[in-house]
Amino acid sequence: MSVRGHRGGWFAAVADGLGSRALSHVGSRLAVQVAHRALNTLPSEPRDAIQQFYRSWLRALPDKAPGAMATTLLAAHCQADGRCRIAQLGDGLALYRAGGVFGVLTPSRPGFGNETDALGITRSFAAWHTTCVVLSEPGDGVLLMTDGLADDLLPERLEGFFSHLIRMAESRSRRNGMRWLEGQLKAWPTALHTDDKSIALIFRDGR
Amino acid sequence: MGFAKYQEDNYSRYHGTSIVRRDEHDRFAPESDTKKSTSQGTPKKMNTSKLKDFTVAEARPLPVIVLADVSGSMSVDGKIEALNQALQEMIRGFASESRTRAEIQVGLITFGGELAKVHLPLAPAHQISEVKPLRADGRTPMGAAFSEACKLIEDKERIPSRAYRPVLILVSDGHPTDIWEQEFDALCGSERAQKATRFAMAIGADADLDMLGRFANDKESPVFKAHEARDIHRFFRAVTMSVTARSRSASPNAGAPLILAAIPDDDLDLDF
Numbered sequence: 001m002s003v004r005g006h007r008g009g010w011f012a013a014v015a016d017g018l019g020s021r022a023l024s025h026v027g028s029r030l031a032v033q034v035a036h037r038a039l040n041t042l043p044s045e046p047r048d049a050i051q052q053f054y055r056s057w058l059r060a061l062p063d064k065a066p067g068a069m070a071t072t073l074l075a076a077h078c079q080a081d082g083r084c085r086i087a088q089l090g091d092g093l094a095l096y097r098a099g100g101v102f103g104v105l106t107p108s109r110p111g112f113g114n115e116t117d118a119l120g121i122t123r124s125f126a127a128w129h130t131t132c133v134v135l136s137e138p139g140d141g142v143l144l145m146t147d148g149l150a151d152d153l154l155p156e157r158l159e160g161f162f163s164h165l166i167r168m169a170e171s172r173s174r175r176n177g178m179r180w181l182e183g184q185l186k187a188w189p190t191a192l193h194t195d196d197k198s199i200a201l202i203f204r205d206g207r
Numbered sequence: 208m209g210f211a212k213y214q215e216d217n218y219s220r221y222h223g224t225s226i227v228r229r230d231e232h233d234r235f236a237p238e239s240d241t242k243k244s245t246s247q248g249t250p251k252k253m254n255t256s257k258l259k260d261f262t263v264a265e266a267r268p269l270p271v272i273v274l275a276d277v278s279g280s281m282s283v284d285g286k287i288e289a290l291n292q293a294l295q296e297m298i299r300g301f302a303s304e305s306r307t308r309a310e311i312q313v314g315l316i317t318f319g320g321e322l323a324k325v326h327l328p329l330a331p332a333h334q335i336s337e338v339k340p341l342r343a344d345g346r347t348p349m350g351a352a353f354s355e356a357c358k359l360i361e362d363k364e365r366i367p368s369r370a371y372r373p374v375l376i377l378v379s380d381g382h383p384t385d386i387w388e389q390e391f392d393a394l395c396g397s398e399r400a401q402k403a404t405r406f407a408m409a410i411g412a413d414a415d416l417d418m419l420g421r422f423a424n425d426k427e428s429p430v431f432k433a434h435e436a437r438d439i440h441r442f443f444r445a446v447t448m449s450v451t452a453r454s455r456s457a458s459p460n461a462g463a464p465l466i467l468a469a470i471p472d473d474d475l476d477l478d479f
Contacts, residue, residue: 109368111402113267151369152262161261168257189259192266194308 001198002032008080011036012200016092016146017071018118027069027120030060035075046130050087057119066120073119074144078202082135086142089128091116093150095143095162098133102159105129106150113151141166141203148195152188166203269309269371269454270329271301271446272359272403274352275341276379276410277319282343286380286410289436291340293443300447301332309371309454314359318352320345325355329365349379349418350387353394360400373403374450377422378439380410391421406449406465408433408442427464 003012013032017024034057042049061069072090086105088094091114094105106129109115117127135141143162153161169177185197273294281287294315301311314329315338327338360366360373394400407419410433419430428449431442445465 111368111399112372113369114371115402151267154261154263157261161258164258164261184258189262189264190266191264192308192310 001200002036003200003202004036006036006039006077009078010202011039011075011077012142012144012202013073013075014092014144014146014198014200015071015073016090016148016196016198017069018116018121019114021068021070021120023065023069024071026062027057027066028071028073030069031057031071031073031119032075034060035073039077046085046087046128047125049085050125050128050130054119068120070118070120072116072146074146076142076144076200076202078135078142082140082204084133084135084142084202085130086133086144087128087130088144089122090118091147091150093143093145093147093153093158094129095158096131096133097140097162097166098135099140100137102162103131103133104158105131108155113147116147135202135204138204138206139163139166141201143199143201145199146196148193148197149185149188149199151195152190152193165201169201169203170205263369266310267369267371268312268331268366269450270312270314270360270366270373271450272314272316272329272356272373272375274323274349274356274375274377275315275317275326276347276349276381277317277341277343278347278381278384279319279344280347280381280413281319281410284411285436286439287341287343289439290378291338293440294338294341296440297443297447298332298335298338300444301450302335304451304454311450311454316352316355316359317341318348319343321348323348323351323355325359329359346384347379347381348385349377349383350385350390352377353387353390357390357394357397357400360403361397366399371453374446375403375405376446377405377407377419378410378442379408379419380414382413382415383418387418406446407431408439410439425464431465 001014003010013035015028015031017026017028021027035053038053038056042052058066072092074086074088074092074094076084076086076094078084084096084098086094086096088105091109092106096103096105141162143165165181168180172180181199185199188197275290275294277287281290298313301313304311311332312329313327313332313335314325315327316323317326326341327335356375366373405422405424406428407423408431409416409419414432416430416432423430431438431445433439433442442465449465
């Protein structure tokens with residue numbers, strides 16, 4: 001997971017290595033690092049940008065076994081002027097609000113839990129979900145999370161969840177916001193929750 | 208402004224200690240501590256999460272659906288009695304394991320006479336108090352059972368998308384008497400049902416091994432042939448071990464083959 005300031009804007013990415021693959025933790029770490037490093041050079045066309053990023057990730061792997069390092073990836077790059085690109089491969093959830101209008105990038109899951117596309121396995125561009133939005137109003141933002149959180153959320157309460165997190169984050173400093181969120185993840189209300197949990201939020205505040 | 212948080216699943220990566228799990232889910236908590244706090248009347252720590260309004264309370268289900276042949280031929284040689292007992296044992300086994308990583312749910316579809324019916328609706332194993340004994344009678348409408356199973360698995364209300372891949376278990380001692388191919392193809396071709404792990408047991412020499420062989424889709428777990436009543440127990444004990452292994456696994460969707468060799472052949476017939 002990575003959240004970094006970038007030329008007055010913000011970059012965030014969460015990646016979840018496939019538990020069944022031996023080196024997936026290496027693949028997931030590299031995915032967020034490579035995505036961040038590639039920001040300045042990625043083309044504006046989604047297909048070209050994803051292909052360039054994917055090739056960079058493959059080159060960065062320590063050996064030639066991408067399947068062993070398979071990982072999901074959700075990434076968002078929001079520029080200082082509010083323009084924001086979001087991309088997702090695999091499970092997890094990407095939510096956004098742009099111009100006061102809430103949206104869900106992630107389509108509903110066709111199969112069962114823990115079945116996912118991933119870097120290192122999936123070659124198809126159609127498996128990626130991408131969008132470009134403009135965060136223009138206070139309360140606009142992008143929320144990325146791995147399936148350990150996404151699968152436990154009520155589909156009809158996604159907007160409420162998004163708004164709640166932004167409200168909580170707005171009323172706290174960054175450090176306190178993270179501490180609050182850590183407490184919430186530790187006390188995650190779903191029974192038997194043991195999956196990895198990563199979450200990242202970029203939002204436009206009212207200040 | 209941006210911030211984020213990462214909470215790793217320490218249990219899966221390290222050695223049974225986790226900073227994520229809540230106390231009420233903590234099967235690793237020392238039993239003595241739990242008992243002490245209960246006996247002293249200490250109120251259980253309540254979940255203080257502010258996110259309860261947005262989340263599902265229930266654990267992710269791992270559905271196990273048994274398709275049981277209750278045709279007339281099952282009434283001889285103690286087969287139906289053995290099946291009844293083996294099913295009870297399996298559910299008891301799941302109930303004691305169902306609070307680990309996934310919540311094992313059990314459903315039972317029977318086919319006998321002229322139709323297939325849901326004998327036990329899908330429910331968490333630990334909430335099933337009893338299963339009405341099966342009675343054997345009539346023909347073998349297996350195609351109707353495939354249709355019921357397909358309907359159940361495709362129903363996202365009953366088996367949500369967050370569920371782990373279901374397990375389908377077919378138990379039969381004869382040949383289907385209805386037009387089953389079309390229903391079988393529908394089961395194998397439907398969006399969700401085709402992803403189920405399918406195990407099969409052939410009881411006796413009259414079972415349709417070819418058909419059951421097509422049903423079983425786990426290469427490491429070919430059709431199990433039961434020659435006597437106690438083999439039925441062996442099969443269901445292997446199923447119990449396979450499913451509970453999955454429910455404890457860091458990747459419950461990964462298959463766990465039936466390991467029948469691990470069950471001693473000379474076990475006494477004891478009810479535990």
